Every structure is written in structure tokens, then in C-alpha cells.
Amino acid sequence: MSNKIIIIGLFLLYPLGALPFILIEIYNRKKYAYNLFAVFMGMVGMLYAPNGDLYRYYSDYFTYSSLGHDEFRLIILLNAKIDLGLSYLQWIFSTIGIPNDIIVFLFVFIGTYCLLSVTYDCLNRYSKSKQSAFLIFIIIFLIYSFLGLYFRYGFGSAIFTYGCHLIFNKKNKLGWGILILSAIFHFSMVIFIGLLILIKMTGIKFGKNIFLIFSIVSFFFSSNVVSDILLNIGLSQNIQSKIIEYTEGYWASEWLNDRSIGALIMSYFGVFSKIVVFYIIYKTYKKDTFHTFLTAIIIIITIVAPFATIKSRFEWTFNFLSIMVIIPGILDRKIFSFHKRKLLISLLFIIGFVNTFSGLVFKRFILPLSDEKELLYSSSFGILTHKYTSEWLERHSELGE
Numbered sequence: 001m002s003n004k005i006i007i008i009g010l011f012l013l014y015p016l017g018a019l020p021f022i023l024i025e026i027y028n029r030k031k032y033a034y035n036l037f038a039v040f041m042g043m044v045g046m047l048y049a050p051n052g053d054l055y056r057y058y059s060d061y062f063t064y065s066s067l068g069h070d071e072f073r074l075i076i077l078l079n080a081k082i083d084l085g086l087s088y089l090q091w092i093f094s095t096i097g098i099p100n101d102i103i104v105f106l107f108v109f110i111g112t113y114c115l116l117s118v119t120y121d122c123l124n125r126y127s128k129s130k131q132s133a134f135l136i137f138i139i140i141f142l143i144y145s146f147l148g149l150y151f152r153y154g155f156g157s158a159i160f161t162y163g164c165h166l167i168f169n170k171k172n173k174l175g176w177g178i179l180i181l182s183a184i185f186h187f188s189m190v191i192f193i194g195l196l197i198l199i200k201m202t203g204i205k206f207g208k209n210i211f212l213i214f215s216i217v218s219f220f221f222s223s224n225v226v227s228d229i230l231l232n233i234g235l236s237q238n239i240q241s242k243i244i245e246y247t248e249g250y251w252a253s254e255w256l257n258d259r260s261i262g263a264l265i266m267s268y269f270g271v272f273s274k275i276v277v278f279y280i281i282y283k284t285y286k287k288d289t290f291h292t293f294l295t296a297i298i299i300i301i302t303i304v305a306p307f308a309t310i311k312s313r314f315e316w317t318f319n320f321l322s323i324m325v326i327i328p329g330i331l332d333r334k335i336f337s338f339h340k341r342k343l344l345i346s347l348l349f350i351i352g353f354v355n356t357f358s359g360l361v362f363k364r365f366i367l368p369l370s371d372e373k374e375l376l377y378s379s380s381f382g383i384l385t386h387k388y389t390s391e392w393l394e395r396h397s398e399l400g401e
Contacts, residue, residue, distance in 0.1 A: 007021045011039075012379065015383065029133060037112070043105065057152075064087075067091070072087075086185055108151070118162060118324060121169065122327040126331040143348065152186050161324075199293055200289060208282055280344060294322070369396060
């Protein structure tokens with residue numbers, strides 16, 4: 001019996017027990033192991049307690065469960081929802097009795113699958129060493145910490161990245177369909193799709209010096225141009241209110257003043273991380289469409305700099321897309337010497353470790369309320385049938401604040 005069948009069987013019976021063997025198969029560069037790891041992270045995600053935005057999506061699900069289609073459409077209209085993918089999926093699932101937890105599982109699984117597929121393909125193309133490939137897999141896991149939930153914006157960014165991977169690395173036109181899908185689940189992806197189409201249609205190509213200039217400017221520039229334009233082009237009141245949520249008030253920038261000393265230290269560490277990533281991109285820069293696209297995204301991030309939430313989300317998309325450059329870059333012996341590659345890999349590992357550790361610290365108040373402990377004793381079926389009920393949400397209403 002092959003290792004693959006045995007490990008899949010063990011995974012069905014006890015996914016946590018199968019994890020070490022999955023990692024061994026990832027070391028052996030088996031694609032199915034990457035996929036199993038994505039499924040495992042989907043299970044981890046669905047056991048994580050709903051809080052913040054996720055709490056609100058759970059509340060939406062339970063609201064939709066009692067609505068007919070006409071009532072559902074009216075709520076969508078009143079709330080001025082632009083990206084209908086999640087809402088319609090929740091309404092359909094609630095109507096046929098599939099719990100919202102399965103939606104969370106699917107989003108985290110698919111988001112992780114997309115990023116790991118890009119990682120696997122890049123490693124398969126540029127690395128001949130099992131050791132190097134496995135180390136970079138660990139770094140990618142740590143940096144893009146799959147402890148995070150790829151729900152809505154994160155999910156949209158992950159599948160957007162996969163679509164770009166198909167377009168640029170696989171020369172597969174299906175990637176354009178996936179880009180459209182990403183916009184259905186988060187409207188912000190329309191900005192990046194439009195930007196990419198504009199670059200392709202005009203044939204514009206930015207050189208590495210343009211990238212360097214805007215990378216440096218992005219650390220210092222601040223402007224209110226985005227909100228000024230969006231709030232003065234005759235959009236409906238509902239849409240304007242949604243824009244204001246992101247561009248003014250507490251979650252636009254004031255929250256930065258309320259964070260702990262540790263969180264502020266992490267923000268400075270984030271600057272260091274950007275410097276390392278920008279350096280790798282600059283040294284490996286090619287005057288082509290994809291690198292021009294990355295440069296254009298940096299310009300957009302610079303413009304929205306005053307709005308912390310928008311800026312951090314757009315940086316999330318940029319960081320995901322950077323996988324397509326970072327992996328080939330740090331493996332290219334023609335660009336970096338052995339000692340410099342070793343240094344860069346060490347720095348990326350430190351960045352990833354601190355990123356994951358800080359993520360756990362920020363989640364320390366949520367994890368005790370989560371059902372992650374089910375991983376210790378449950379089968380795959382047991383985990384996939386887990387659900388957070390409306391009663392659970394009522395008992396933990398403070399998580400939605």
C-alpha cells in the first residue's frame with residue numbers, strides 16, 4: 001500500500017496525527033501533501049471562534065436562514081452590498097441547512113490551497129533541493145501565517161494571486177476568470193483587475209528605478225486624495241457611508257494610537273520586513289508587465305497611506321503576489337551569492353517567525369474560547385461537523401464588538 005493511501009486514511013481518522021507525515025511528504029515534494037495541509041488549515045480555521053468581522057458574518061448567516069429570496073435581496077440592497085459572493089453563498093447554505101462553519105472551512109482551505117499551489121509550482125520550477133524547498137515552504141507558511149483567516153478580503157486576495165499565477169506563470173487564460181471570481185467575493189479586487197488591464201492595454205513598463213523610487217516614497221507619503229475623490233463623485237448615500245467606514249474614524253487610523261507597546265514594536269518590525277521584500281524584488285526586477293503591476297500597487301498603497309485599514313489590506317494583496325517574485329529571487333544563484341542567499345533566507349525566516357508569534361499573541365484572548373482542542377481527539381468527520389450555533393454567538397456577544 002502506498003504512503004499516499006496510508007496517510008490519507010490516517011488523515012480521515014485523525015488529522016492531527018497525520019500532520020507529521022504530511023510534512024514529511026511535503027519535504028518529499030508531493031503535491032497531494034500540500035493539498036492535505038490546506039485541508040488541515042481549513043479545519044483549524046473553522047474551529048477558530050467567530051470574532052470581529054467573522055462574528056458579523058456568522059450573525060448574517062443566521063439572519064439569512066429565515067429569509068426568502070425577495071427578503072434577502074431587499075436586505076442586500078438596503079446594506080448596499082457590492083460583493084455578493086459571500087452573501088449569496090451564506091443564504092444558499094442557510095436555506096439548505098449547511099452550517100456557516102463549512103463556508104469558513106472552504107474559504108480557509110481554498111485560500112491556503114491557492115497560495116500553496118503558487119508556492120509548490122515556483123519551488124518545482126526553481127529549486128532542485130528538497131531541503132531548500134522545504135525550508136522555503138516553512139518560511140512561506142510563517143510569513144503568510146496560515147493561522148490567519150482567509151475570509152472575504154484575504155480569500156479574495158489569495159484567489160486573485162492564484163489567478164495572476166495562472167496568467168503570468170502558466171500562460172493560462174482561466175486566470176482571468178479567477179480574477180473576476182476574486183472580485184465577486186471582495187469588491188476591492190476590481191481595483192487591481194482594472195489596474196492590470198490598464199497596464200496590459202497600454203503596454204507600459206516601469207523600470208527598476210521607478211520601483212525603487214516609489215518603494216522609498218511609500219514609507220513617507222500621506223494623502224487624503226482617495227476619500228476626497230470617492231466622496232465627491234455622486235455615489236449613493238449607502239455606498240458613501242461604507243467608504244467613510246474605511247476612510248474616517250476609529251478603524252481608519254485612530255486604532256493605531258490604542259495599540260500596545262508590543263503591537264507598536266510589531267509595526268516597526270513590519271517596516272523592516274518591507275525593506276527586505278523590496279530589496280529582493282529590486283535585485284530581481286525585470287521590466288515586464290508583472291513587475292510593473294507590483295510597482296503600480298505600491299503607488300496605490302502610497303495613495304491610501306492615511307487609511308490604515310485599507311493600506312494594510314492592499315499590502316496583504318501585494319505580499320501575496322510577492323510570492324511569485326520572492327521564491328525565484330532567493331533561489332537564483334546568478335543574482336545572489338551563496339552567503340547573501342543564506343542571509344536573506346535567514347531574515348525571511350525571522351520575519352515569518354515573528355509574524356506567526358505576534359499573530360498568536362494577538363489571538364491569545366480568542367483562542368481560549370475557540371474549539372481548537374477538538375484537533376487533539378477528533379476525526380476529520382468530527383471536525384467537519386463542528387458548528388458554532390446562534391446560541392453560542394449570543395453567549396459571546398462581546399466578540400462582535
